[in-house]
Amino acid sequence: MADLSIDVVAKAAGVHRSTVSRAFSRPEAVKSETREHILRIAEGLGYTMSPLAQALRTKTSTFVPLIVPDITNPFFAELAKTMTQAADERGYQLLLCVTNGDPAKTEGYFTAMQAMYAPFGIVAPSTKVDTDALKRFDFGHKVVVIDRVEGDSSVPTVTVDGRRGIVLALEHLRSLGHTSIGYVSGISGTHTAQDRMDAYLELSAEGSSTPLVLDSGSDPDAAARAAKHFLEMEKPPTAIIAANDMVAFAVISALGQSGIRVPEDVSVMGFDGLALGARFNPPLTTVRQPIADMGNIAIELAEKQNLNGSVDHVVLEPELLVRASTSGPRK
Amino acid sequence: MADLSIDVVAKAAGVHRSTVSRAFSRPEAVKSETREHILRIAEGLGYTMSPLAQALRTKTSTFVPLIVPDITNPFFAELAKTMTQAADERGYQLLLCVTNGDPAKTEGYFTAMQAMYAPFGIVAPSTKVDTDALKRFDFGHKVVVIDRVEGDSSVPTVTVDGRRGIVLALEHLRSLGHTSIGYVSGISGTHTAQDRMDAYLELSAEGSSTPLVLDSGSDPDAAARAAKHFLEMEKPPTAIIAANDMVAFAVISALGQSGIRVPEDVSVMGFDGLALGARFNPPLTTVRQPIADMGNIAIELAEKQNLNGSVDHVVLEPELLVRASTSGPRK
DNA sequence: TCGATTGCTGAGATCGGTTGCAATAACACT
DNA sequence: AGTGTTATTGCAACCGATCTCAGCAATCGA
Numbered sequence: 001m002a003d004l005s006i007d008v009v010a011k012a013a014g015v016h017r018s019t020v021s022r023a024f025s026r027p028e029a030v031k032s033e034t035r036e037h038i039l040r041i042a043e044g045l046g047y048t049m050s051p052l053a054q055a056l057r058t059k060t061s062t063f064v065p066l067i068v069p070d071i072t073n074p075f076f077a078e079l080a081k082t083m084t085q086a087a088d089e090r091g092y093q094l095l096l097c098v099t100n101g102d103p104a105k106t107e108g109y110f111t112a113m114q115a116m117y118a119p120f121g122i123v124a125p126s127t128k129v130d131t132d133a134l135k136r137f138d139f140g141h142k143v144v145v146i147d148r149v150e151g152d153s154s155v156p157t158v159t160v161d162g163r164r165g166i167v168l169a170l171e172h173l174r175s176l177g178h179t180s181i182g183y184v185s186g187i188s189g190t191h192t193a194q195d196r197m198d199a200y201l202e203l204s205a206e207g208s209s210t211p212l213v214l215d216s217g218s219d220p221d222a223a224a225r226a227a228k229h230f231l232e233m234e235k236p237p238t239a240i241i242a243a244n245d246m247v248a249f250a251v252i253s254a255l256g257q258s259g260i261r262v263p264e265d266v267s268v269m270g271f272d273g274l275a276l277g278a279r280f281n282p283p284l285t286t287v288r289q290p291i292a293d294m295g296n297i298a299i300e301l302a303e304k305q306n307l308n309g310s311v312d313h314v315v316l317e318p319e320l321l322v323r324a325s326t327s328g329p330r331k
Numbered sequence: 332m333a334d335l336s337i338d339v340v341a342k343a344a345g346v347h348r349s350t351v352s353r354a355f356s357r358p359e360a361v362k363s364e365t366r367e368h369i370l371r372i373a374e375g376l377g378y379t380m381s382p383l384a385q386a387l388r389t390k391t392s393t394f395v396p397l398i399v400p401d402i403t404n405p406f407f408a409e410l411a412k413t414m415t416q417a418a419d420e421r422g423y424q425l426l427l428c429v430t431n432g433d434p435a436k437t438e439g440y441f442t443a444m445q446a447m448y449a450p451f452g453i454v455a456p457s458t459k460v461d462t463d464a465l466k467r468f469d470f471g472h473k474v475v476v477i478d479r480v481e482g483d484s485s486v487p488t489v490t491v492d493g494r495r496g497i498v499l500a501l502e503h504l505r506s507l508g509h510t511s512i513g514y515v516s517g518i519s520g521t522h523t524a525q526d527r528m529d530a531y532l533e534l535s536a537e538g539s540s541t542p543l544v545l546d547s548g549s550d551p552d553a554a555a556r557a558a559k560h561f562l563e564m565e566k567p568p569t570a571i572i573a574a575n576d577m578v579a580f581a582v583i584s585a586l587g588q589s590g591i592r593v594p595e596d597v598s599v600m601g602f603d604g605l606a607l608g609a610r611f612n613p614p615l616t617t618v619r620q621p622i623a624d625m626g627n628i629a630i631e632l633a634e635k636q637n638l639n640g641s642v643d644h645v646v647l648e649p650e651l652l653v654r655a656s657t658s659g660p661r662k
Numbered sequence: 663t664c665g666a667t668t669g670c671t672g673a674g675a676t677c678g679g680t681t682g683c684a685a686t687a688a689c690a691c692t
Numbered sequence: 693a694g695t696g697t698t699a700t701t702g703c704a705a706c707c708g709a710t711c712t713c714a715g716c717a718a719t720c721g722a
Binding site for chain 2: 071095280281
């Protein structure tokens, strides 16, 4: 497989390279016999066009960066998975960029992607997105964010309705008979996380109950602290809502180590609907986010914006997913 | 930020573009004052070189593909995480390619990466790697595989010693007093998986005990079947070794749903050492693979091969990680 | 039958860099 | 002062495509 350039194919087919180029990228502009002949020859040689050269010349590539803080977090992993799929159904190539929460890295990826003529990018942030910072980049106006953003932003976004999710969780738990429901807010300063917490605080205050936030740290030990807090209470809540599935896992684990059983002693709900939750012990009741939809929609929004400059903000409906980590309150 | 090409900088600095080029990529070839002047101007303009153009001309880029079957699998996610790190410490840019186990996609990524002049690639397979198939690609001889491969392959590899891992697991369990130890082999036809299973079969036959494979399917329900099998036995094993952490999670979950408790009723061990395991219920005892090392070494091997053609096969030592899912056998 | 329109293909500039080679400047040495 | 090096920089071709423009043949209308 020596060097296979467009000229090689052109020569082999006895045409000029511009014709070969057209045969590939603007098929209707070349006589069908010629085209088929060229394509056949190219096929035989095992020729494919250089995306590099193409991008360089056309100033537009099919690379779509997906910027996530931590791929180890199953939420982002699932997002990445569905998005790769969604991306290449549409002819894009998803590039996964992991920032570890470092804003400098995020910027680095931005300039890199700009340099690679990515048509747009997707950002799933771990902190509130500073849209102004985004726009400092030439590339910043071609980004869709998977989170809510501040103000009347000109950046397209996809989110799920966190408040609605909390409503579902609360309804589920109350219908089971729980009246004392705590909350553990793990990590993150995203708007999404904020919204969930706010919704909890507001909605759980309804009726006779009072909100109870067991812990709101964002470090790895937050769940352990929440568990400790729980154990020290003389009248602990009979149910707990965790800000997301990972936190729920950690809470259940920490509780378990102190002999507290879920759901026998306390019900615990997550929020995300990770596939992993089905394999947890016990399988986790949770509020499912339509992650696959988010991925698809993110790309659609980006394309739409690129096309006609429209900036949409889509908010999706979450869905209750009852598994085994919740039950009636311990009598 | 209008179009910022090398010529713009050259004009601004009053030199020829070749000088600018050299100032960046071969600093010693240009007088230091000139260089600094150019760099300053470039800095001021916010100029960075186009990796595309560079790659096109030099026929070598810094893109390193990491090909994994499923990013949703925490093992690959952790690998990806440590490798992105390792990669950009060395000036590479890791491109995560997810195949979903589809060999066609793998090939697709190969040709794509070849086209992008990737210096080499890393493959973490989900099936036995067919090294001949690899070599059909021009790119195939620049790949390091994270698994053992068949025969006297000319492809560098990194693995951990699966047999040793099983020895550690067995020793741990036996020292706890277990004599009847089952095995659940989840997914995958990798050599790694095969090695573990073989080691179990051979080593568990020592002493008076006889091997007991609860299930060896690779589908999502394998763990459930294993659990069912366990429940139906009149004298089930007192401990179970799972082929990897994910399987262990699923087994514990399935067992839990039938009221079997871990480790009270049965001890369960995993294999991988996922961070997630620490948050499982109960925290999972497992055999840790040095994932971070694997990533670093994979890149080193690739570089070495590129440099002097050497093909090494590194096998790393696993390590016992005792958490809470194992204890003495139920009396 | 002839100019006009349309369809298809070739020429050559261009995208943003790199690099071998030539030219010039600077310095060393006899 | 004359000549041989060596350090710097400019020139121009090239990487592998795309794209505008022009040329040419075939088709069309009158």
